[in-house]
Amino acid sequence: MTAALVAALERLVGSRWVRHRRAELATYAADGLPTHESFPGIVVLPESKEEVAAVLRLLHLLEVPFVARGAGTGLSGGALAERESVLVTLTRMNRILEIRPAQRRAIVQPGVINARLSEAVASHGLHYVPDPSSQSACTIGGNVAENAGGPHCLKYGVTTNHVTALELVLPDGTSARLGSAHGEPWGPDLAGLFIGSEGMFGIAVEITVRLEPIPRQVRTIHADFMALRDASEAVSAIIASGIVPAALEMMDQSCVRAVEASIYATGARTDAAAVLLVELDGSPEAVAADGTVVDRLLREHGAREVAVATSAPDRARLWQGRKKAFGALGRIAPDLAVQDAVVPRSVLPEILDRIAAIRDRLGLQISNVFHAGDGNLHPCISFDRRDADQARRVQLASREIMEACLAAGGSITGEHGVGSDKMEYMPKAFDAASLDLMCEVRRAFDPAGRANPGKVFPLHTCREWRQGGVV
Amino acid sequence: MSDRAFERLRNLLGPEGVERDPRGLPRAVPESDDALALVCQTAQFEGWKARVEGQGSWLPPDGPADFALSTRGMARIVRVSAADLVATVQAGTTLESIRAELQKHRLWLALDPPGRPDRTIGSIVASGTSGPLRHGFGPVRDHVLGCTVATGDGRLVDAGGQVVKNVAGYDLTKLHVGGFGGFGVLTELHLRLRAQPAMDATYLARGGRQALAGAGQSAVESQVGLVALELLAPAIAAVPEWTLAARLGGTVDGAHAEAARLAAVTGLTWEQLPVERAAAFWSLVARAPLSGEVALRLGGLLDGLPDLTDLVIEMLGEGLLAAGLGTGALRWAGDAEAEALKALRHRAAEREVPLTLERAPWPIRRVVGHFGAYREGVGLLVDRLRATFDPNGVIAVALEGRE
Numbered sequence: 001m002t003a004a005l006v007a008a009l010e011r012l013v014g015s016r017w018v019r020h021r022r023a024e025l026a027t028y029a030a031d032g033l034p035t036h037e038s039f040p041g042i043v044v045l046p047e048s049k050e051e052v053a054a055v056l057r058l059l060h061l062l063e064v065p066f067v068a069r070g071a072g073t074g075l076s077g078g079a080l081a082e083r084e085s086v087l088v089t090l091t092r093m094n095r096i097l098e099i100r101p102a103q104r105r106a107i108v109q110p111g112v113i114n115a116r117l118s119e120a121v122a123s124h125g126l127h128y129v130p131d132p133s134s135q136s137a138c139t140i141g142g143n144v145a146e147n148a149g150g151p152h153c154l155k156y157g158v159t160t161n162h163v164t165a166l167e168l169v170l171p172d173g174t175s176a177r178l179g180s181a182h183g184e185p186w187g188p189d190l191a192g193l194f195i196g197s198e199g200m201f202g203i204a205v206e207i208t209v210r211l212e213p214i215p216r217q218v219r220t221i222h223a224d225f226m227a228l229r230d231a232s233e234a235v236s237a238i239i240a241s242g243i244v245p246a247a248l249e250m251m252d253q254s255c256v257r258a259v260e261a262s263i264y265a266t267g268a269r270t271d272a273a274a275v276l277l278v279e280l281d282g283s284p285e286a287v288a289a290d291g292t293v294v295d296r297l298l299r300e301h302g303a304r305e306v307a308v309a310t311s312a313p314d315r316a317r318l319w320q321g322r323k324k325a326f327g328a329l330g331r332i333a334p335d336l337a338v339q340d341a342v343v344p345r346s347v348l349p350e351i352l353d354r355i356a357a358i359r360d361r362l363g364l365q366i367s368n369v370f371h372a373g374d375g376n377l378h379p380c381i382s383f384d385r386r387d388a389d390q391a392r393r394v395q396l397a398s399r400e401i402m403e404a405c406l407a408a409g410g411s412i413t414g415e416h417g418v419g420s421d422k423m424e425y426m427p428k429a430f431d432a433a434s435l436d437l438m439c440e441v442r443r444a445f446d447p448a449g450r451a452n453p454g455k456v457f458p459l460h461t462c463r464e465w466r467q468g469g470v471v
Numbered sequence: 472m473s474d475r476a477f478e479r480l481r482n483l484l485g486p487e488g489v490e491r492d493p494r495g496l497p498r499a500v501p502e503s504d505d506a507l508a509l510v511c512q513t514a515q516f517e518g519w520k521a522r523v524e525g526q527g528s529w530l531p532p533d534g535p536a537d538f539a540l541s542t543r544g545m546a547r548i549v550r551v552s553a554a555d556l557v558a559t560v561q562a563g564t565t566l567e568s569i570r571a572e573l574q575k576h577r578l579w580l581a582l583d584p585p586g587r588p589d590r591t592i593g594s595i596v597a598s599g600t601s602g603p604l605r606h607g608f609g610p611v612r613d614h615v616l617g618c619t620v621a622t623g624d625g626r627l628v629d630a631g632g633q634v635v636k637n638v639a640g641y642d643l644t645k646l647h648v649g650g651f652g653g654f655g656v657l658t659e660l661h662l663r664l665r666a667q668p669a670m671d672a673t674y675l676a677r678g679g680r681q682a683l684a685g686a687g688q689s690a691v692e693s694q695v696g697l698v699a700l701e702l703l704a705p706a707i708a709a710v711p712e713w714t715l716a717a718r719l720g721g722t723v724d725g726a727h728a729e730a731a732r733l734a735a736v737t738g739l740t741w742e743q744l745p746v747e748r749a750a751a752f753w754s755l756v757a758r759a760p761l762s763g764e765v766a767l768r769l770g771g772l773l774d775g776l777p778d779l780t781d782l783v784i785e786m787l788g789e790g791l792l793a794a795g796l797g798t799g800a801l802r803w804a805g806d807a808e809a810e811a812l813k814a815l816r817h818r819a820a821e822r823e824v825p826l827t828l829e830r831a832p833w834p835i836r837r838v839v840g841h842f843g844a845y846r847e848g849v850g851l852l853v854d855r856l857r858a859t860f861d862p863n864g865v866i867a868v869a870l871e872g873r874e
Contacts, residue, residue, distance in 0.1 A: 102774035176848025184770025192645025242666035285728025346554035414636035444855035
């Protein structure tokens, strides 16, 4: 990176908001993925959409690649930049621009922290539904890039179901407005295409989100099981009953023990093989009626104890245990690899058995905390990256888990994205023609391929790279 | 040209795979996605334009093209996974056959699109036409987990997957839902299902438009748990007054409780329809748009819906208007001139409301376009994407419209 580029960026956003010394860059050299580290060439922190456009125009003219970044909580290495790239960090763009209660919409800048949005609209009886476990730190812009989910997406859908319009700055510095406040696309559904594109199509500088009424009543049910398979079958029975819980989460014994040994303890018994957290919401009458059915199904499938959180603090305590599980697991070992994969719900018991077998064979500690209702697994591998052999086994276990999920008809990621971490699995998930087409679609937004280069698609899967004779 | 295309297609697909449509145009009816892709490759090579259709029951078969390409030969339900609530179906499968198959498993595809029951799922997805159930279950895009598509140049590509959560790669499925075929021909779909609720009840109230809209708004604000809440013009239900139709489902006790709340918060007198009459009523609502030449949808917001309804009635008349009071989605069907539709689109755009033309004769589609003019920066993106998926313009579709 040249001094001239630094100076030019400083003129655009102010010298305080351009970082280029190694010590300053260290903050941005990692995200939530412990196995990857990469120092960007320069970090720039624009404050407005105009500044973002000016920065991207400059980088376009100079043909410099860039990576957009929110809070850096991503778990797939998607927000890491190489030293040839400029990291455009959007945390200063953290204003809620408009709240429209009558329309149940809000317009936010990309750096708004997920949980802050719900807090800001709570006085209107509304909330923003997608609730990743990192919601106290992650940004809405990052959620858009990854199409983030969360426990309550079982009933209400993921980010793409809650973002209705986007204002973009494209990689050449020009603007585009996608979607509409209602959500009906203004043309083809380009907003739907943009969401989850992992920062490779441009930067969303204004995001219109759908707000939902805070449910009139919420019931959180905690059930423990002495067999993991019983808990999995209880999940299937609840879904098959026609009831759609707001959330349906599972933690295995290893995870429960980690939580109960931490400050996030919920009082759960640690001899259980699995714990289910079922949340119902709606009118008091419907919640009561559905609650009776769920209680019966849990017991019929072997629940040892079924308890209902009777107060808001009780509910908050149970959810803290679930959402801070990753933090609790982080205490076990120096590093934690949080994996993300999806399987058809019906194969949950088999895939959990398979993960246990991989764990035992490779001598690793793997804990499971996941969105059981939609088959979205998060095997968490505790390890020490300084132990090269252990790190190798972690990689091997991750690969075997991904391959098992794909073989079961699942996906390599349900909400964390592909990023740098899972590129190698993409050719296993998609055939060459489908991968080629995705590479071509990217060029519609970014003909030069300068936005978040080197992510999602292994280079050799793109047709023009192959045609270039490199292979 | 027509005879040559007919012969060429017959050589490709065999005598069973090609026929003449009522206007004498060759109609290719491939029975597999490979064969369909081959037809696209051939069309690209020959420089032909294809008019894509399912059963031909929604869009009139009148677009200029060298041949029709129908998915009606691909009507197989590939797989129903009751435990996973996922079905895989070929694009030419009709909605009624999907419903019949799912009924055996006590499952449900929570889509009630306009049109006849023999509409193909490919047509419904390509046009993004949802119905009143959008209130409870979202628009068409929320029901499609993944798809296989033949691009205009004959590549078979996959998008999305078969699981309910999936962020591997770009979400290309979104381009195809409501893309009117502009980005390829759907050949197979993975659909999200639901278990049939223990109770599914329909309630109707009749009265003046404003009074019903106000009462419906109360139900929305009070969070009555409904799966549909539709305000219907008199012509739809063939009654003198407007109708407010509410549908609710769930456990029996829960549904009864919601019905009681509905009555309490709206202050209306509701008639509960017996099961058979309820099915007939919703079938009537679905078929209503076919009574007119034109069907369109507008995406409004909750607080703007009364004004938007006034605007549509002022410019096009009451017609067969249906408004989702909990979603802001408004559908109008009837007869209208192109100029009136363009004028309405313009007035709606002033309110930041998009108008999508769902159905119309070709002379109107050609001029008005399904989407009309795009907003800032979008036109170039759409052009590039169209060139990516259909580089030689094989698929004849009027996305933008022109003078």
